[in-house]
Amino acid sequence: xxxxxxxxxxxxxxxxxxSELSYVKTEKxxxxxxxxxxxxxxxxxxxxxxxxxxxTAQADLGITGEDLIEMENKLGSMSLERTQIIMQQVREMxxxxxxxxxxxLEQIDTFLGDPEVLAKxxxxxxxxxxxxxxxxxxxENSPYAEVRAVVENTDDVNMPSFTFRVxxxxxxxxxxxxxxxxxFEIRQPTIKVxxxxxxxxxxxxxxxxxxxxxxxxxxxxxxxxxxNPGTFNKKEHMLITxxxxxxxxxxxxxDIILSQFLPQYFNQAYAADFxxxxxxxxxxxxxxxxxAGLARRFLIYPSYCVWPGSLVxxxxxxxxxxxxxxxxxxxFKRMYSWSRLKLFTVAFGAMFVWFWLPGFLFTAxxxxxxxxxxxxxxxxxxxxxxxxxxxxxxxxxxxxxNVLTAYSYNPLVVPAFGxxxxxxxxxxxxxxxxxxxxxxxxxxGYLPINSNHxxxxxxxxxxxxxxxxxxxIFDPVKYQTYSQxxxxxxxxxxxxxxxxxxxxTISYAALFHSREISHGFKGLWRSLRRQxxxxxxxxxxxxxxxxxxxxxxxxxxxxxxxxxxxFAMGCGMAGIGAWDTYTTPAVVLFGIALGIVFVIPVGLIxxxxxxxxxxNVLAELIGGAWAPGxxxxxxxxxxxxxxxxxxxxYFSTDLKVAHYLKLPPRHTFMAQMAATLVxxxxxxxxxxxxxxxxxxxxxxxxxxxxxxPGINTFFTAAVFxxxxxxxxxxxxxxQYNALLIGFPVGFLIPVVVYFLRKKFPRATLLRQFHPVMxxxxxxxxxxxxxxxxWPQVPLAALSWFYxxxxxxxxxxxxNFVLAAAWQCGIAIAAIIIFFAVQLPAxxxxxxxxxxxxxGCEGTACTRLTIPYVGYFGxxxxxxx
Numbered sequence: 018x019x020x021x022x023x024x025x026x027x028x029x030x031x032x033x034x035x036s037e038l039s040y041v042k043t044e045k046x047x048x049x050x051x052x053x054x055x056x057x058x059x060x061x062x063x064x065x066x067x068x069x070x071x072x073t074a075q076a077d078l079g080i081t082g083e084d085l086i087e088m089e090n091k092l093g094s095m096s097l098e099r100t101q102i103i104m105q106q107v108r109e110m111x112x113x114x115x116x117x118x119x120x121x122l123e124q125i126d127t128f129l130g131d132p133e134v135l136a137k138x139x140x141x142x143x144x145x146x147x148x149x150x151x152x153x154x155x156x157e158n159s160p161y162a163e164v165r166a167v168v169e170n171t172d173d174v175n176m177p178s179f180t181f182r183v184x185x186x187x188x189x190x191x192x193x194x195x196x197x198x199x200x201f202e203i204r205q206p207t208i209k210v211x212x213x214x215x216x217x218x219x220x221x222x223x224x225x226x227x228x229x230x231x232x233x234x235x236x237x238x239x240x241x242x243x244x245n246p247g248t249f250n251k252k253e254h255m256l257i258t259x260x261x262x263x264x265x266x267x268x269x270x271x272d273i274i275l276s277q278f279l280p281q282y283f284n285q286a287y288a289a290d291f292x293x294x295x296x297x298x299x300x301x302x303x304x305x306x307x308x309a310g311l312a313r314r315f316l317i318y319p320s321y322c323v324w325p326g327s328l329v330x331x332x333x334x335x336x337x338x339x340x341x342x343x344x345x346x347x348x349f350k351r352m353y354s355w356s357r358l359k360l361f362t363v364a365f366g367a368m369f370v371w372f373w374l375p376g377f378l379f380t381a382x383x384x385x386x387x388x389x390x391x392x393x394x395x396x397x398x399x400x401x402x403x404x405x406x407x408x409x410x411x412x413x414x415x416x417x418x419n420v421l422t423a424y425s426y427n428p429l430v431v432p433a434f435g436x437x438x439x440x441x442x443x444x445x446x447x448x449x450x451x452x453x454x455x456x457x458x459x460x461x462g463y464l465p466i467n468s469n470h471x472x473x474x475x476x477x478x479x480x481x482x483x484x485x486x487x488x489x490i491f492d493p494v495k496y497q498t499y500s501q502x503x504x505x506x507x508x509x510x511x512x513x514x515x516x517x518x519x520x521x522t523i524s525y526a527a528l529f530h531s532r533e534i535s536h537g538f539k540g541l542w543r544s545l546r547r548q549x550x551x552x553x554x555x556x557x558x559x560x561x562x563x564x565x566x567x568x569x570x571x572x573x574x575x576x577x578x579x580x581x582x583x584f585a586m587g588c589g590m591a592g593i594g595a596w597d598t599y600t601t602p603a604v605v606l607f608g609i610a611l612g613i614v615f616v617i618p619v620g621l622i623x624x625x626x627x628x629x630x631x632x633n634v635l636a637e638l639i640g641g642a643w644a645p646g647x648x649x650x651x652x653x654x655x656x657x658x659x660x661x662x663x664x665x666x667y668f669s670t671d672l673k674v675a676h677y678l679k680l681p682p683r684h685t686f687m688a689q690m691a692a693t694l695v696x697x698x699x700x701x702x703x704x705x706x707x708x709x710x711x712x713x714x715x716x717x718x719x720x721x722x723x724x725x726p727g728i729n730t731f732f733t734a735a736v737f738x739x740x741x742x743x744x745x746x747x748x749x750x751x752q753y754n755a756l757l758i759g760f761p762v763g764f765l766i767p768v769v770v771y772f773l774r775k776k777f778p779r780a781t782l783l784r785q786f787h788p789v790m791x792x793x794x795x796x797x798x799x800x801x802x803x804x805x806x807w808p809q810v811p812l813a814a815l816s817w818f819y820x821x822x823x824x825x826x827x828x829x830x831x832n833f834v835l836a837a838a839w840q841c842g843i844a845i846a847a848i849i850i851f852f853a854v855q856l857p858a859x860x861x862x863x864x865x866x867x868x869x870x871x872g873c874e875g876t877a878c879t880r881l882t883i884p885y886v887g888y889f890g891x892x893x894x895x896x897x
Contacts, residue, residue: 442794
């Protein structure tokens with residue numbers, strides 16, 4: 018730090034009452050001159066604009082002082098006429114956008130709706146100035162503070178990214194990570210190497226190669242390359258991270274093939290054929306790329322597609338490579354000068370050390386169900402407050418940050434309105450569960466209140482082997498001698514709101530995102546007509562700087578992604594058709610058709626809220642109805658419907674990261690393709706070894722804990738939805754037919770909200786209500802509960818409502834870096850705990866590790882006991 022910079026920090030510490038704007042201006046003057054000379058700083062101060070007006074603009078527009086100064090320097094380039102056109106587009110684009118500041122929209126309404134503003138601009142100087150600043154902010158940076166916080170609005174087109182270092186480190190990390198993740202995928206407890214770990218370890222690996230690799234040059238694809246092009250840079254780092262992200266995602270085929278092959282499941286020997294495994298693996302792994310690439314104009318290019326989860330990845334990258342870390346004002350009237358990297362290091366170390374407490378030493382601090390300790394065997398108390406088997410009503414349920422993100426999303430990353438809407442949804446549906454349970458609706462009183470298991474009429478786990486023949490096909494005679502499947506009150510509520518959420522997704526997208534979808538199709542049509550990218554359309558005047566900067570690089574044509582989709586479809590259809598699967602290859606087409614319908618609405622909701630609508634239940638419902646009695650056909654439909662959509666969203670996140678980092682699109686494309694191809698072969702080889710060489714795999718007698726809890730659940734769902742079929746459960750006369758009311762309920766909720774917003778356009782709370790996220794709260798039960806959701810609320814409020822509003826510069830600099838640090842600290846600590854103590858079976862048995870599972874929290878207590886006859890519901894032989 019220079020002496021001049023030290024002097025600035027000292028002055029700021031002496032005068033902590035100075036505003037952020039005045040601090041930034043002081044820094045500019047001290048380092049660059051007096052601010053109005055011939056040294057390039059003319060324009061930092063706007064003639065006739067007072068400090069008070071600048072601070073007002075800063076507060077009104079929700080921008081930091083540094084961003085304000087940058088925009089003020091460009092005010093002369095923004096005419097009043099262009100501002101008007103841009104603001105009209107901004108209003109159309111963001112009128113339903115919960116991430117966009119509502120007070121800015123109100124200012125835009127005033128600017129556009131009052132003819133006096135344009136007729137007599139001299140009387141509205143401050144409003145016009147703020148609108149010009151907003152227009153510049155939208156076009157020269159991003160309209161969102163969270164994006165401006167971590168994404169730079171500049172690019173160096175000469176920065177190398179397609180380097181030997183990327184491919185060497187990336188492929189090695191993909192092989193290692195895919196091997197570990199697949200090896201422990203079937204273990205209880207499992208272990209996962211996350212992309213955050215790869216991103217963390219890629220930096221020292223890149224710096225090592227920077228020091229030791231020779232600078233040999235060579236020609237490749239007509240360009241000159243070097244083994245060591247110099248400093249390991251942010252683009253190389255991010256490409257490695259993207260390769261790891263897609264490579265660490267184990268293929269869905271492990272569930273399908275192991276449940277097919279093993280004798281305790283469907284016992285189909287042909288599933289051991291490596292060719293069949295590879296074809297199905299390539300088919301399910303690459304279909305998502307085709308949809309993600311074809312949906313880029315809807316999900317990647319628009320600025321309103323923020324993809325909040327991607328901002329953590331970008332923030333960590335910036336922490337390692339940022340060259341600028343100015344001090345920022347914050348609470349307690351202090352200036353905070355820690356660099357992003359220093360905060361990351363300290364927060365990472367603190368979380369790494371802390372996680373040993375809830376993760377191993379004192380697990381009761383993780384599942385802190387202290388109210389249950391008062392009376393562990395009290396059924397009513399524990400069903401309401403229990404964190405393990407209850408509904409989790411607990412004001413302080415955990416000291417473990419991992420609990421907040423174990424089943425949901427990081428509250429520091431997801432916009433607070435998404436967290437709050439989910440919480441409201443859980444509160445409302447809490448009473449639905451209680452109503453089902455205490456009225457014994459559908460015999461729920463004989464079962465645990467909040468379990469995701471399927472039960473028989475004795476309250477035991479439903480044994481699917483008792484209703485299928487040796488081919489895995491439904492046997493009605495065996496079924497009549499056994500039992501109907503029964504579900505808990507929590508699980509019934511989850512299914513109701515799953516149905517509601519799917520219908521709400523369609524109606525919400527049609528009502529609130531029709532403009533965005535229409536604009537995306539127009540862009541796709543222009544692309545198919547081969548309209549040049551250099552042509553400027555009037556609809557693109559409000560396009561952000563990131564899209565314009567990306568035009569410097571050749572784009573990946575749509576037909577590349579279409580070829581990937583066709584290749585994947587061909588592999589899937591060949592695998593299904595060439596072996597005796599009892600399934601038509603057309604199932605691939607039907608499954609992908611479901612993905613095509615939902616990828617844009619689901620993608621838009623995920624891009625804006627950071628929370629993904631999962632399609633598994635809808636795919637099971639449709640697949641089971643399409644091929645009743647055939648569990649394998651349902652599995653294939655689910656794989657090419659649900660998994661394709663999920664992967665398209667997953668890959669789109671990486672495409673947005675590449676967009677933010679200005680990675681050449683074709684480099685990203687090749688990195689994703691190569692990593693997925695390598696990962697598919699590695700994972701297929703590993704699970705092939707496990708199913709053929711590990712004795713008693715997926716049984717209680719399996720070595721190394723390879724008991725396959727996930728595959729057991731997958732097999733049960735396959736029989737439940739495929740063999741028994743949705744008609745028996747939800748069809749006419751089915752026991753749970755009434756739950757289908759969720760579809761019209763979900764469809765109508767966005768319609769009601771839409772018209773209420775039309776009637777009350779200035780109702781801020783109504784604007785922040787998100788119907789799909791509200792429905793999402795209803796599926797957050799069974800086996801999860803309020804003890805997982807409630808702790809997110811105060812943390813989200815502290816970050817997004819308090820710090821972001823009052824200390825925007827501090828929040829912008831540190832929020833996402835802190836989120837990345839905590840995630841990395843937990844991931845690394847969990848890996849070490851697993852290998853150091855869990856794998857060697859080190860047992861720390863004491864009260865602090867057992868108290869959370871005593872009484873009803875150890876074995877779920879039910880409200881009613883099984884009748885004297887030994888079962889509830891219809892008698893065997895009289896089952897519907």
